[in-house]
Amino acid sequence: MNRKTLVNFILPGPTGAAERHQSTLFDASDLWGMCKRSSRSLKKTIVLRPQTRVVVMQDGIHYYRRMHPKRPNSPSPQRHDNRRPPASPAFDRLIQRPVCPEDDRPLPKIVAKGAVWHPFLFRRQLGDFDPKAQPGDLVEVVNTSGITQGFGLFNPKAEIAVRLLRTGVNQPDDVWWSERMESAVALRREVLKLDSVTDAYRVIHAEADGLPGLVVDKFGDVLVAECFSLGMYQRAEAILSMLEPICGTRHGVMRPGPNSIDHEGFMAVPTGSEGLPAKSTIQEFGTQFRVDFAGGHKTGFYCDQRDNRKKLAEFCAGKSVLDLCCYTGGFAVQAKKLGQAEDVTGVELDESAAALARDNAKLNKIKLNIVQADAFSYMRDMLRNGKKYDVVVLDPPKLIRSRDEIEDGRRKYYDFNRLAMQLVAPDGILLTCSCSGLLDLAEFSKIVCAAPEFGRRVQVLIKGGAAADHPIATICPESEYLKTMWLRLE
Numbered sequence: 050m051n052r053k054t055l056v057n058f059i060l061p062g063p064t065g066a067a068e069r070h071q072s073t074l075f076d077a078s079d080l081w082g083m084c085k086r087s088s089r090s091l092k093k094t095i096v097l098r099p100q101t102r103v104v105v106m107q108d109g110i111h112y113y114r115r116m117h118p119k120r121p122n123s124p125s126p127q128r129h130d131n132r133r134p135p136a137s138p139a140f141d142r143l144i145q146r147p148v149c150p151e152d153d154r155p156l157p158k159i160v161a162k163g164a165v166w167h168p169f170l171f172r173r174q175l176g177d178f179d180p181k182a183q184p185g186d187l188v189e190v191v192n193t194s195g196i197t198q199g200f201g202l203f204n205p206k207a208e209i210a211v212r213l214l215r216t217g218v219n220q221p222d223d224v225w226w227s228e229r230m231e232s233a234v235a236l237r238r239e240v241l242k243l244d245s246v247t248d249a250y251r252v253i254h255a256e257a258d259g260l261p262g263l264v265v266d267k268f269g270d271v272l273v274a275e276c277f278s279l280g281m282y283q284r285a286e287a288i289l290s291m292l293e294p295i296c297g298t299r300h301g302v303m304r305p306g307p308n309s310i311d312h313e314g315f316m317a318v319p320t321g322s323e324g325l326p327a328k329s330t331i332q333e334f335g336t337q338f339r340v341d342f343a344g345g346h347k348t349g350f351y352c353d354q355r356d357n358r359k360k361l362a363e364f365c366a367g368k369s370v371l372d373l374c375c376y377t378g379g380f381a382v383q384a385k386k387l388g389q390a391e392d393v394t395g396v397e398l399d400e401s402a403a404a405l406a407r408d409n410a411k412l413n414k415i416k417l418n419i420v421q422a423d424a425f426s427y428m429r430d431m432l433r434n435g436k437k438y439d440v441v442v443l444d445p446p447k448l449i450r451s452r453d454e455i456e457d458g459r460r461k462y463y464d465f466n467r468l469a470m471q472l473v474a475p476d477g478i479l480l481t482c483s484c485s486g487l488l489d490l491a492e493f494s495k496i497v498c499a500a501p502e503f504g505r506r507v508q509v510l511i512k513g514g515a516a517a518d519h520p521i522a523t524i525c526p527e528s529e530y531l532k533t534m535w536l537r538l539e
């Protein structure tokens with residue numbers, strides 16, 4: 050992945066004449082991945098369509114730049130592009146498009162067999178597809194009598210074949226998109242007043258903000274869009290440019306959700322706007338954190354735990370704290386910085402996240418013990434050593450990603466919690482979390498309550514979830530993904 054390739058390419062210039070450009074790409078196959086061009090043409094000179102993004106590698110990030118936006122009278126790129134093979138559907142799917150179709154042609158129709166209200170329409174719920182419907186298209190959803198039920202983004206390759214944007218007969222237009230975004234930003238800024246405590250928050254939380262398949266986090270002057278559907282990925286550039294003036298940000302990153310190839314049948318790498326820094330520093334209740342846009346998990350930082358990190362700090366003064374699965378040290382740093390903990394250990398499997406946790410300790414001029422290790426092995430070692438902690442945080446990754454993993458995932462939650470509880474000192478606190486949407490709070494609570502050693506009295510102090518910038522859609526219970534339980538163990 051680190052091999053850099055100098056690539057020459059030709060684009061039609063402002064007058065339509067061919068212009069030669071040169072760029073460094075980190076791997077020719079990556080340009081292939083992004084643009085799906087003929088591999089033969091990548092050897093030295095490639096020819097891109099106008100409007101195609103030019104992908105330039107700097108510090109692990111690809112930069113996009115619209116070279117020459119479409120002008121009504123611009124000559125056809127075909128004139129300069131004799132060797133261009135016919136565009137493959139995969140190439141077209143990765144092209145960015147406007148949020149709404151540019152012409153007034155009727156939308157392709159997709160038949161839904163049952164009621165249309167939930168934002169996800171699974172393939173099995175659909176009847177006939179209009180053969181004109183292309184992956185990523187905005188489609189009209191009709192019932193079996195042909196009556197319009199709503200509009201959504203279509204991908205026949207995905208299990209969730211339509212992500213519904215709007216029910217009823219009105220097609221989402223530019224005004225609809227801007228209203229969704231303005232309303233989402235107003236919640237964070239005017240209602241929750243998040244700017245007074247942090248510059249890192251979730252601006253769009255998918256179906257809960259009426260935009261299924263899309264999350265956008267704001268990190269200072271950078272917006273990071275994570276797209277869980279092909280349709281949203283194709284509109285990410287347009288969405289970011291609509292959000293930028295509302296949020297007052299300068300840079301954008303767009304990235305596909307995890308396993309986009311399996312879930313949505315497309316592949317893309319995180320792509321950032323020109324001049325985007327590889328990392329940036331944000332603050333949360335005055336504590337600073339580095340966010341890595343290229344190598345970080347998800348959007349780069351878990352804003353959902355913001356309030357829980359602050360709450361945890363209230364239990365930490367003078368205490369020993371263990372942060373299991375600490376990522377870049379979110380809880381660990383706040384336990385020391387806000388909470389004045391005596392000593393803090395963070396355990397993280399991912400080496401680069403652990404390194405960033407150490408950087409975060411330095412940045413905040415605090416001392417943390419960050420261990421790069423598997424939390425299970427670490428807990429077993431500590432148990433053998435008879436080590437106990439006054440405060441333990443257990444925030445594992447999503448252990449149940451699909452229905453097939455439910456049983457296995459439950460067992461892992463049980464094992465994790467049982468071990469973590471044994472490390473809590475008498476009258477100590479355990480904050481235990483689950484971010485598996487497929488495990489509801491009642492089920493999670495049953496697992497946690499079954500885990501303590503027999504004879505040890507455990508009190509549940511609080512049951513909670515994510516911060517309010519991650520609202521829950523009442524029509525989509527799965528959006529209540531983060532569950533937290535605060536326990537006191539005698």
Ligand code: SAH
Binds near residue numbers: 354375398423444
């Ligand atoms: N609490 C963190 C977020 C944790 S995300 C915060 O506030 O920012 C979950 C983390 O668990 C990820 O960083 C992942 O790399 C890590 N992880 C996954 N499996 C692990 C394991 N077996 N042992 C330790 N860490 C693990």
